Amino acid sequence: xxxxxxxxxxxxxxxxxxxxxxxxxxxxxxxxxxxxxxxxxxxxxxxxxxxxxxxxxxxxxxxxxxxxxxxxxxxxxxxxxxxxxxxxxxxxxxxxxxxxxxxxxxxxxxxxxxxxxxxxxxxxxxxxxxxxxxxxxxxxxxxxxxxxxxxxxxxxxxxxxxxxxxxxxxxxxxxxxxxxxxxxxxxxxxxxxxxxxxxxxxxxxxxxxxxxxxxxxxxxxxxxxxxxxxxxxxxxxxxxxxxxxxxxxxxxxxxxxxxxxxxxxxxxxxxxxxxxxxxxxxxxxxxxxxxxxxxxxxxxxxxxxxxxxxxxxxxxxxxxxxxxxxxxxxxxxxxxxxxxxxxxxxxxxxxxxxxxxxxxxxxxxxxxxxxxxxxxxxxxxxxxx
Numbered sequence: 001x002x003x004x005x006x007x008x009x010x011x012x013x014x015x016x017x018x019x020x021x022x023x024x025x026x027x028x029x030x031x032x033x034x035x036x037x038x039x040x041x042x043x044x045x046x047x048x049x050x051x052x053x054x055x056x057x058x059x060x061x062x063x064x065x066x067x068x069x070x071x072x073x074x075x076x077x078x079x080x081x082x083x084x085x086x087x088x089x090x091x092x093x094x095x096x097x098x099x100x101x102x103x104x105x106x107x108x109x110x111x112x113x114x115x116x117x118x119x120x121x122x123x124x125x126x127x128x129x130x131x132x133x134x135x136x137x138x139x140x141x142x143x144x145x146x147x148x149x150x151x152x153x154x155x156x157x158x159x160x161x162x163x164x165x166x167x168x169x170x171x172x173x174x175x176x177x178x179x180x181x182x183x184x185x186x187x188x189x190x191x192x193x194x195x196x197x198x199x200x201x202x203x204x205x206x207x208x209x210x211x212x213x214x215x216x217x218x219x220x221x222x223x224x225x226x227x228x229x230x231x232x233x234x235x236x237x238x239x240x241x242x243x244x245x246x247x248x249x250x251x252x253x254x255x256x257x258x259x260x261x262x263x264x265x266x267x268x269x270x271x272x273x274x275x276x277x278x279x280x281x282x283x284x285x286x287x288x289x290x291x292x293x294x295x296x297x298x299x300x301x302x303x304x305x306x307x308x309x310x311x312x313x314x315x316x317x318x319x320x321x322x323x324x325x326x327x328x329x330x331x332x333x334x335x336x337x338x339x340x341x342x343x344x345x346x347x348x349x350x351x352x353x354x355x356x357x358x359x360x361x362x363x364x365x366x367x368x369x370x371x372x373x374x375x376x377x378x379x380x381x382x383x384x385x
Contacts, residue, residue, distance in 0.1 A: 074244055078186045079199045081246040084169035085114040086197050086239055088137040088190040089127055089161070090144065104133060111189035111239030112136065112161070113248060115173065115277070119165040122277050123238030124253055125152045128159050136163050139197060151280035154215055155288060155354060157223065157253055157268065158276040159238075171240060174247030176226065176269035179204055187230040187252055187265070189239025202230030202263070211266055212347060213254060220347040225266035226250045232265035241267040289358045290382035292322020293329065295346035312336040312367060313346050324364070327375040333366040353379065 091107045110127030114120065121136065128134050128149060135144040145163050152159035183204045191198035206227035215221050228241060232255045241250035250267030279286045294316040301307040301314045312334040318325040329335075335343055339362055343349050356362060358381045365374045 074184065075186055075199065075201045078242050078244070078246050079188065079197075082113075082171050082186075082240060082242050082248070083188060083197050083199070084139045085171040086139065086188045086190075087112045087114065087121060088144075088196050089121075089123055089147075089238060090135040090137070091128055091131040092133040092135060093130060094132050107131065109190060109235050110237040111235065111252070113238070113240045113251070114168050114170045115248075117166065117168045117170045119163040119168060120150070120281065121147070121161050121163070122251060122273060123159050123161065124251065125154050125157045125159045127238045128152060128161065129154070134161050136161065137196065138168070151284040151286075153276055153280065153286040155221060156272065156276045156286065157215075158251065158273055158280070160277055160280045171242075171248045172246065173270045173274060174243055174245065174249045176249045176271045179207055179226065179243070179249060179269075181205065181207060184244040185226075185228045185230045185249075186242045187228065187232055187236060187239065187267075188242065189232070189236035189252060191233040191235050194235075198233070198236075200231035202228050205229050205263075209266060211254060220345070222347055222351045223253070223266070223268065224272070225253065226269055228265050228267060229263035230265060231263070232267075236265075287358060288382045289353055289356050289360065289379035290322070291324050291349065291353050291364075291377065291379065292319040293317065293324045294319075295335075295349060297345050309334055309367070311342070311344065313343055313349055315366070323377050323380045324375075327364070327377040328373075329364065329366060329375055329377070330368070333368050333373075335364060335366050336372070337365045339363050 089110045089112045091109070092104045093107045094102055095105045096102050107130065108127070110123060112121040112123035112127070115122050129152065131149075134147040134149060136147045137144045145165070147161040147163045150160040150162055181204055185202050185204050187200045187202075188197055190196050204226060209225050209227045210222055211225055212220050212222050226241065226249070228250075230241070232252050236252045239252050240248040241252055243249045249270045251270075251273050252265065252267045254266045256264040276286055296305065296314040296316045298309055298312070298314070301309070305314075307314065315324070315329060315331060315333045315335060317331050318329050318333075335349060337343060338349065338352050341352060343352070353362075356379055358379055361376050361378050363374055364377050365372060
């Protein structure tokens with residue numbers, strides 16, 4: 001891994017964390033194999049017309065579904081209202097066979113939801129990561145159409161693609177901050193890559209849940225998500241989680257895939273999605289702050305670097321000219337805390353850094369030669385690679 005972002009170096013580790021610390025999750029997009037990767041920062045401008053913005057309800061008055069006995073099930077009405085905006089997404093990449101012939105092959109399938117009638121679609125980053133081509137199948141049953149990647153963000157696991165179309169059915173997004181545990185939740189998506197617009201129903205089981213997942217770019221990262229017991233299957237990634245008013249309140253992303261565990265699926269809240277989507281559409285990428293250091297956890301350092309320490313995270317390399325190096329942090333320093341908050345893993349530091357903005361200062365306390373030192377780091381914009 002490059003030192004140009006706050007990730008761990010390529011010291012292969014083989015360990016399991018307790019369920020309470022790192023939940024074993026299955027990223028639910030990859031039907032044909034995992035295709036997770038780094039940030040894509042492609043920007044296409046000019047022919048798309050004015051950039052859309054994803055706002056609460058997008059100026060549309062949502063239809064409140066009926067729950068009066070004797071009327072149609074609210075899930076029926078939700079499926080009818082939102083289903084036409086749900087798409088199937090196929091990730092295709094160039095591969096080489098044993099005879100050195102190259103061809104395009106499907107790498108995985110996921111879901112997406114149209115948020116602008118001009119063909120803008122939100123999905124997960126891991127659905128489109130590593131793709132040479134992205135193809136979209138609409139609810140109208142027509143042949144798949146090729147999509148352009150507007151931008152994708154590995155940290156938030158959100159991506160935007162666009163197809164050349166007009167007057168498409170678009171979903172309405174709601175306010176995830178207003179959700180209550182126990183509310184109706186309906187998931188719609190491309191289950192197992194074959195059963196398009198599969199509808200499953202449940203409730204909102206929990207809010208502001210923290211789950212840790214593995215990412216090729218960031219290593220272990222933490223997502224703040226909505227928990228639901230609506231069934232989320234392989235291929236559902238990128239599809240909508242919908243409330244009782246037919247508003248999208250989350251993008252389905254991961255589920256716990258472990259023996260004896262059922263009904264634990266998670267979605268990125270719509271308010272987070274809105275922020276990321278607007279930045280992707282406007283800038284082609286998301287601007288995150290950057291510490292500028294490769295980080296190694298103490299367990300990994302003990303096994304592979306023969307370095308032993310009880311607390312903190314090792315600075316394996318401070319990027320030359322990066323924020324940490326400019327502040328005085330050196331290779332071999334052990335970061336103990338940031339703004340007084342103790343850190344015990346690289347994921348702790350990365351999660352904290354992503355709560356700041358570019359240009360903000362953070363106090364970083366390190367252990368160097370058995371002495372504590374504190375440095376003021378001015379966070380910079382993460383390089384785009």
